[in-house]
Amino acid sequence: xxxxxxxxxxxxxxxxxxxxxxxxxxxxxxxxxxxxxxxxxxxxxxxxxxxxxxxxxxxxxxxxxxxxxxxxxxxxxxxxxxxxxxxxxxxxxxxxxxxxxxxxxxxxxxxxxxxxxxxxxxxxxxxxxxxxxxxxxxxxxxxxxxxxxxxxxxxxxxxxxxxxxxxxxxxxxxxxxxxxxxxxxxxxxxxxxxxxxxxxxxxxxxxxxxxxxxxxxxxxxxxxxxxxxxxxxxxxxxxxxxxxxxxxxxxxxxxxxxxxxxxxxxxxxxxxxxxxxxxxxxxxxxxxxxxxxxxxxxxxxxxxxxxxxxxxxxxxxxxxxxxxxxxxxxxxxxxxxxxxxxxxxxxxxxxxxxxxxxxxxxxxxxxxxxxxxxxxxxxxxxxxxxxxxxxxxxxxxxxxxxxxxxxxxxxxxxxxxxxxxxxxxxxxxxxxxxxxxxxxxxxxxxxxxxxxx
Amino acid sequence: xxxxxxxxxxxxxxxxxxxxxxxxxxxxxxxxxxxxxxxxxxxxxxxxxxxxxxxxxxxxxxxxxxxxxxxxxxxxxxxxxxxxxxxxxxxxxxxxxxxxxxxxxxxxxxxxxxxxxxxxxxxxxxxxxxxxxxxxxxxxxxxxxxxxxxxxxxxxxxxxxxxxxxxxxxxxxxxxxxxxxxxxxxxxxxxxxxxxxxxxxxxxxxxxxxxxxxxxxxxxxxxxxxxxxxxxxxxxxxxxxxxxxxxxxxxxxxxxxxxxxxxxxxxxxxxxxxxxxxxxxxxxxxxxxxxxxxxxxxxxxxxxxxxxxxxxxxxxxxxxxxxxxxxxxxxxxxxxxxxxxxxxxxxxxxxxxxxxxxxxxxxxxxxxxxxxxxxxxxxxxxxxxxxxxxxxxxxxxxxxxxxxxxxxxxxxxxxxxxxxxxxxxxxxxxxxxxxxxxxxxxxxxxxxxxxxxxxxxxxxxxxxxxxxxxxxxxxxxxxxxxxxxxxxxxxxxxxxxxxxxxxxxxxxxxxx
Numbered sequence: 004x005x006x007x008x009x010x011x012x013x014x015x016x017x018x019x020x021x022x023x024x025x026x027x028x029x030x031x032x033x034x035x036x037x038x039x040x041x042x043x044x045x046x047x048x049x050x051x052x053x054x055x056x057x058x059x060x061x062x063x064x065x066x067x068x069x070x071x072x073x074x075x076x077x078x079x080x081x082x083x084x085x086x087x088x089x090x091x092x093x094x095x096x097x098x099x100x101x102x103x104x105x106x107x108x109x110x111x112x113x114x115x116x117x118x119x120x121x122x123x124x125x126x127x128x129x130x131x132x133x134x135x136x137x138x139x140x141x142x143x144x145x146x147x148x149x150x151x152x153x154x155x156x157x158x159x160x161x162x163x164x165x166x167x168x169x170x171x172x173x174x175x176x177x178x179x180x181x182x183x184x185x186x187x188x189x190x191x192x193x194x195x196x197x198x199x200x201x202x203x204x205x206x207x208x209x210x211x212x213x214x215x216x217x218x219x220x221x222x223x224x225x226x227x228x229x230x231x232x233x234x235x236x237x238x239x240x241x242x243x244x245x246x247x248x249x250x251x252x253x254x255x256x257x258x259x260x261x262x263x264x265x266x267x268x269x270x271x272x273x274x275x276x277x278x279x280x281x282x283x284x285x286x287x288x289x290x291x292x293x294x295x296x297x298x299x300x301x302x303x304x305x306x307x308x309x310x311x312x313x314x315x316x317x318x319x320x321x322x323x324x325x326x327x328x329x330x331x332x333x334x335x336x337x338x339x340x341x342x343x344x345x346x347x348x349x350x351x352x353x354x355x356x357x358x359x360x361x362x363x364x365x366x367x368x369x370x371x372x373x374x375x376x377x378x379x380x381x382x383x384x385x386x387x388x389x390x391x392x393x394x395x396x397x398x399x400x401x402x403x404x405x406x407x408x409x410x411x412x413x414x415x416x417x418x419x420x421x422x423x424x425x426x427x428x429x430x431x432x433x434x435x436x437x438x439x440x441x442x443x444x445x446x447x448x449x450x451x452x453x454x455x456x
Numbered sequence: 457x458x459x460x461x462x463x464x465x466x467x468x469x470x471x472x473x474x475x476x477x478x479x480x481x482x483x484x485x486x487x488x489x490x491x492x493x494x495x496x497x498x499x500x501x502x503x504x505x506x507x508x509x510x511x512x513x514x515x516x517x518x519x520x521x522x523x524x525x526x527x528x529x530x531x532x533x534x535x536x537x538x539x540x541x542x543x544x545x546x547x548x549x550x551x552x553x554x555x556x557x558x559x560x561x562x563x564x565x566x567x568x569x570x571x572x573x574x575x576x577x578x579x580x581x582x583x584x585x586x587x588x589x590x591x592x593x594x595x596x597x598x599x600x601x602x603x604x605x606x607x608x609x610x611x612x613x614x615x616x617x618x619x620x621x622x623x624x625x626x627x628x629x630x631x632x633x634x635x636x637x638x639x640x641x642x643x644x645x646x647x648x649x650x651x652x653x654x655x656x657x658x659x660x661x662x663x664x665x666x667x668x669x670x671x672x673x674x675x676x677x678x679x680x681x682x683x684x685x686x687x688x689x690x691x692x693x694x695x696x697x698x699x700x701x702x703x704x705x706x707x708x709x710x711x712x713x714x715x716x717x718x719x720x721x722x723x724x725x726x727x728x729x730x731x732x733x734x735x736x737x738x739x740x741x742x743x744x745x746x747x748x749x750x751x752x753x754x755x756x757x758x759x760x761x762x763x764x765x766x767x768x769x770x771x772x773x774x775x776x777x778x779x780x781x782x783x784x785x786x787x788x789x790x791x792x793x794x795x796x797x798x799x800x801x802x803x804x805x806x807x808x809x810x811x812x813x814x815x816x817x818x819x820x821x822x823x824x825x826x827x828x829x830x831x832x833x834x835x836x837x838x839x840x841x842x843x844x845x846x847x848x849x850x851x852x853x854x855x856x857x858x859x860x861x862x863x864x865x866x867x868x869x870x871x872x873x874x875x876x877x878x879x880x881x882x883x884x885x886x887x888x889x890x891x892x893x894x895x896x897x898x899x900x901x902x903x904x905x906x907x908x909x910x911x912x913x914x915x916x917x918x919x920x921x922x923x924x925x926x927x928x929x930x931x932x933x934x935x936x937x938x939x940x941x942x943x944x945x946x947x948x949x950x951x952x953x954x955x956x957x958x959x960x961x962x963x964x965x966x967x968x
Contacts, residue, residue, distance in 0.1 A: 004544060032832070034939055038744045041569035044937075046539035047556050048832035050526060068598070071522040075543050083523075090519065093599045095606075098515040122563050133566050143747040145938040175747035184747070249620060250660040257663035292508070292518035299518070368750075371874045373885060373905060376665065379966040381883050381905075383876045404874075404881050404907070406965035432940040450965060451907055451958075454753070455878035 004075045006116045008164065010053055011156035013077060017084045018158065020057035020091060022103055024302050026289050027053040027154045029117035035125050035146045040136040047122055051075055054291035055084055056299055057091040058103075064096030067299060069291055097300075099293050099325040104303035106160025113164050117152035120168075124148045124192050128172065131197035135174075138201075140208060144174040148192065155289050161303040165285040171426055171435055172197075175386060176204040180456050181211030181399060184365055184386035186229065186426040188435045190281075207365070207387050211399035215390050217452075219403065223361035224447035225354050225391070226412075228425035228439040230367045231343065234380065235273060235439065236430050237370060238409040239341055241378060242311055243295040244320035248330050253378035253410060254320060261317045267414040270315050271345040275338020276308040281424060282436040284339035296337050298323035306336050312413070314345070340436035346419025351441045354420050356394040362447070363389040363396060366428035367405070378408045383453055385428070402456070403449035418443035467586045469645045473503060473631045476545060478643070482635035485529045485550040490637060492558030494531035496574055498636040498790065499554075501527055501545065502831035504628060505594050509601055511623040514609045519598055526831030529554045533561040535571030539834040575814035575822045577791050579639045585785025587646040588778050589678030593627040596679045601625065604682055608653055608694055615698030617705075618655040625651040625682065626674075626932060628944075632788070640790040648781055648944055649681050650674035650932050655697050657705050666705040666902070668697055668887055671722045671869045673929045674944065676779045700888055700900070707900040709963055710889065714956040716864030717906060718857045721921075723886045724844070725929025725947035726870040731910040732764075732771055733842040733947065735879035736798045737825075738807040738817060749936045750877030753910070754804050756817065762804040765914025768847070771799035773808055773840035775824055780841035781930045781944035784824075788835035791824035798842065802914075810837040829941040836937050841930075843948035844920070851922030857953045859895040860919060865904065865959065866890040866897060870929070872905070883907040885962070905960040916957060921950030 005013075007027040014025045029051050036044045054071040068090035070083050128146055135142055148170040155163045172195055173186035185200045185207075226234070247254035247261070254261045277284045288304045290297045301323050310318045319335050327334040355363060365387030373379040381404060388400040419440040427437055482499040489497035503525040510517045527550055528541040538561025540553040593601075605623045612621045627649045635641040654669035672688045675681055681688060719727070734752070739745060741752040754762055764771075775793035777783055784793050789811040798806045809817065810826040827838040858866055869887025876882070889904040890897045908916075930946035 032939065035564065035567075036938055037567060038746060039570075039742075042536070042564050042567035043744055044537060044539065044834050044836065045560055045564050046541070046832075046834050047560055048541040050541070050543050050832050052524065054520075069518070069520045071520060073524040073526060073543050087521070090521070090598050093597070094519065095516045095602060098512075098517070122560050129564065129567055136567065136569065141743075143743060145747060147939060173747060177746070182746075250658040250663070251620065251656050251665040251667070255660075255663065255665075257661055292510075292520045294510075294517065295512075368877055369874045371872050373872045373883075374903070374962045374966060375667075377963070377966040377968060379962055381872070381874045383874070383881065385877055402876065404876070404883060406883075406960075406962075408966055411967065432935075432938075448965065448967070450883075450960070451881060453876040453881035454909065455750075455876035455880050 004051065005077060007152060007154045008114050011154050014055050014080055014084060015156055015158060017081050018057065020088045021060045022058040023158045024056040025053065025156045026291055027051065029152045030149060031119040032149045033120050033122050033124055035129065038143045040142050055087050057088040059091045065100035066091050066094040067097045068094050069299065071291055099298040099300060099323060101298065101300040101324045103157055103159045103300060104161055109162035110164040113162050118150045118166050120148045120150045128192060128195060128197055135197065135201050141177040142174055146172040153285065153289055155287065155303055157303060163287045163303060167284065169435055171431055173426065174200055174204055176208055178208040181208050182386045182456055183207035186428065188424060188426045210389050210396045213398035215398045215400050217400050219449050219451045221446040221448055223358065224444045225351065225358065225361060225363045226442045226444060227351055227364060228423055228441055229428050230364050231439040231442050232425050232427035232437040233367050233370055233429040234409040234412060235343055236341055236427055236434050237380060238378065239311055242320050244322040244330060244332055245295055245326045247320055253376060260320060262320065264317045266312065266315055266317065266410065267416055269345060269416055269419055271312060271343060271413060271419060272310055272314060273312040273341065273343050274308055274310045275340055276342065277306045277338065279340055279342055282340040282438060284436060288336050296321040298325055304336055306338065309335055309338055342422065342438045343440060344422050346421060346440035349420040351420060354418065354441055354443060355391050355396060358391040358394060361391045362400060363391055368429055370429050373406065378410050379406060380408060381406050383455065402453040404451045404453055405448060406450045407448050412442065412444055415444055415446065416442045417445050467589065469584060469586060469631065469643050476501065478633040480547060481527060481545060481550040484547045485554040486635065486637055488551040488554035489529060489531045489558060492555060493533050494558060496532040496637060497554065498530050498634060500788065500831065501633040503631045507627045509605060509625050511605055511609055513620055514606055514613055516602055524830065527553055528828065528831045529557045530834060531557045531561055532572050533558055534565060536561045536565045536568040537572055541832040572812060573815050574811040575820060577811065577822065580642055580786060580790065580792065581639055583642045583786065585644045587676050587783065589647045590680040591678040592647060593649055593679040594629055608690065611694045612653060612655045612697060617657050617702045618698050619658045620656040621653060623653045625649060634788065634790055636790055642786045642790060644785055646676060646784065647678050648674060648676045649679065651682050655701055657701050664705065666701060668701045668704060671887065674781060674932050675928065676781050676783055704888065704900050704902055707902045710901040710904045710959060710961050712959055712961040712964060715959040716861045717954045717957045718854065718861060718864065718866045718892065718951060719954060720854065720866065720868045720951050721925065721927035721949045722869045722929060723867045724949045724952060726873050727884055728842060728844055728947045728949055730873060730875040731879055731882055731913065732798065733839050735910065736807050737837055737839065738809050738813045739837045741807065745936065748938050753878045753880055759804055763802055764799045764804050764911060765802045766917045767802040768920050769799055769802045769914055769917060770845040771842060772796065772845060773798050773842050775840045777841045777946065777948065779928065780946040782839060782841045782946060787824040787826040788828050789822060789826035791822045791826065794823050796823055808837060808840055813837060827943055829943060833939060833941050836941065838936065838943045839934060839945045841946045844950065846923040846926050846950035847920045851924050852919060854921065854925055854951045857919055857921060857951055858892055858897065860953055861892045862894055864892040865901065866892055880909050882910065903962045905962050907958050907960055913954065913957065916954045917952050918955050919953040921952055925950040
């Protein structure tokens with residue numbers, strides 16, 4: 004397999020369109036899955052996908068087409084490029100056409116080969132897990148490691164390379180009818196303590212030795228960081244400028260958008276930052292297609308910190324360059340991490356200790372949008388709802404279906420604790436890099452009881 | 457040796473795929489696996505062509521052509537699975553992938569406490585199967601597709617009250633070559649398309665908006681599905697959406713509480729998918745998905761006794777239905793496609809299985825539900841086309857069902873969906889909700905969601921529509937497993953009448 008950077012150069016050399024963008028992504032993955040204290044599936048995969056975008060400029064505008072392929076055979080490159088160029092010539096002018104991003108200094112690691120992972124990355128984890136399998140609790144879970152190397156090259160001279168390691172482990176433990184969950188995000192598994200995770204799991208299962216049935220209703224609720232992350236991720240995905248400007252998202256308001264609107268009393272800041280320590284992501288944009296938030300023409304654009312909400316006030320919406328120009332808004336590139344700050348130094352135990360009566364959740368599940376106008380989301384509590392009485396966890400409660408809007412939760416939150424790295428349970432297949440505080444909601448809406456355990 | 461599966465199409469597998477060194481690659485991988493000590497090994501070449509075409513307000517937002525190809529090797533060594541894949545289609549990479557799969561199995565053997573045993577299956581040597589379609593979407597020029605979608609968009613955009621229109625069509629052609637140590641060698645080709653248009657009405661001064669989309673389901677058909685002579689009546693639907701949308705945005709908010717519902721198949725398919733399809737997956741029922749997709753209340757100890765719903769409830773699983781998205785000739789375990797019962801007379805009577813789970817259930821043969829969505833993913837048990845059967849005696853119409861309701865709602869089209877991790881508690885919304893008064897429709901209401909527990913809901917099904925109301929719904933993107941995999945699946949169902957289902961007002965739920 005020829006190196007990724009060479010694919011970029013060969014495809015660009017073949018190109019005859021006015022402008023060309025090439026993105027090559029090499030992915031190396033290892034996975035391990037278990038259920039009922041036994042491994043179920045596993046695997047090692049090595050894959051490459053690459054995309055070419057051909058752009059034909061003319062008096063009517065810029066016509067563009069994109070082709071992606073996993074072919075590693077250089078003999079096939081030309082036919083893919085030619086078809087893409089032919090499609091571009093026949094395409095309608097692109098609405099989001101802009102000049103391509105100009106060249107900057109190439110990445111210093113441009114001509115290095117891709118990084119790989121292997122099954123050995125789980126060596127310590129699998130050994131510790133085997134010990135856990137010998138225990139009394141039934142363990143289920145998944146460990147995944149992916150190393151992606153991306154090369155971006157354009158006919159305007161952009162040459163950028165970035166390597167993104169992404170790992171996660173999650174363990175679901177069951178004891179009788181009780182179920183609990185722990186999880187962690189990581190880059191290379193060297194900072195993951197399975198013993199620590201299993202100890203936390205055991206504590207939570209101990210909490211469930213007493214069970215309490217509670218009806219649907221509004222409860223003072225502490226959302227741990229994982230649950231907060233899942234709700235804030237959905238909010239960020241909704242923060243695209245064009246839809247808000249056109250009046251059909253929850254970030255719209257009569258005659259405009261909610262930019263500048265103060266949500267609540269807490270000075271919370273929700274941001275994405277490619278340089279955030281431990282949660283770094285690509286310092287430049289790559290995308291094989293345009294959508295409401297990003298434009299193909301913006302490939303290579305620098306990513307930078309975006310404060311979606313700053314000190315409790317809606318501050319930014321995503322705009323590719325064309326939409327930013329159209330609406331007179333700042334160009335804003337969506338991020339691949341999400342951090343919520345502005346809380347106290349309190350950890351979740353401190354917050355539990357300050358609670359007279361309320362619920363402590365573990366994770367949320369099957370989150371779906373019910374009403375785009377209010378950003379009402381529904382979903383379920385999962386793997387541990389605990390009753391807090393007089394500052395202590397006194398038992399496990401049945402699961403609930405909730406109906407809540409993350410915008411409203413930010414309006415109503417009365418306390419945020421210390422921000423910590425966390426693994427979002429629901430969205431981790433697409434988005435793992437988050438740091439969130441636990442949030443206290445005085446009246447979290449549990450719409451109905453779920454019999455699921 | 458057997459070759460019993462019926463061909464659904466007179467089309468053939470693309471010569472370009474057949475020209476690949478499929479058997480040479482397989483022989484290289486299987487030989488290396490056997491040398492490594494594998495008691496079972498299977499090899500797959502998997503190629504996917506895709507095209508995603510997206511338009512917004514009549515302008516093309518993106519056209520992305522994709523192709524993916526790779527090889528996958530799965531082995532059983534000392535009763536433990538090992539899996540490896542590679543993008544390179546060379547004799548060397550095939551052998552290397554097999555050796556890696558053996559290494560993985562040996563490295564993780566200490567974590568395996570359940571010996572892998574596969575249910576036997578007849579050998580299918582040189583079998584070929586192609587899905588039913590007329591026009592290969594990848595043979596249709598992109599510009600022609602843009603013109604069709606653009607013209608459909610313009611019909612909606614030009615209507616009064618429609619401010620924005622999104623349009624998309626996803627097309628997939630999937631080709632696989634499977635060979636195993638036992639001697640089966642199977643080549644298959646499937647085509648599917650999913651077109652969708654949505655109109656949005658905005659009153660910016662009032663800060664109000666509503667949207668409504670087409671109900672044409674994704675299907676295992678070709679480009680003919682989008683053309684004028686399609687089995688879907690595009691002319692009627694595109695003509696009516698502006699009217700329905702205008703009515704919806706002005707409609708009153710629903711009164712919450714227990715409500716009789718007549719549910720159209722365009723909505724009910726998704727409820728079937730979530731509350732029956734997933735609940736009768738055997739891997740979920742025994743905990744394999746406990747940490748992710750979830751388990752099931754319908755556990756194996758309840759087989760034959762669980763009252764799933766009303767005795768009129770008859771649910772089948774079918775991997776042979778023409779134009780079904782989960783229809784195949786053979787699954788990714790090399791098992792021939794079948795049809796069987798999941799729920800009969802309201803009682804749980806079956807599960808969806810692969811070759812590992814069949815023996816664990818005490819069955820001699822898998823019913824063929826193994827599938828991997830990519831060469832880089834291991835096959836797992838996935839959903840067949842799970843369908844609610846219409847009333848076998850009375851061909852009851854939607855109007856007949858509506859006539860049986862004094863005060864209720866007729867639910868049309870799917871939208872939001874969510875269900876818990878044991879498939880008990882669900883909540884669904886829809887595209888349109890028509891008020892029923894004294895057996896007749898009386899305009900739309902809005903802000904509706906219905907929420908229920910699975911067995912209560914199916915127990916409240918009083919009447920099942922007849923065969924003339926049956927429609928095939930479905931999805932391209934059913935998610936399961938880790939690493940995440942998607943699968944396309946269809947669900948056939950008639951309209952049906954449910955009594956006293958809990959209806960929510962979504963604005964009230966949001967505290968508005």
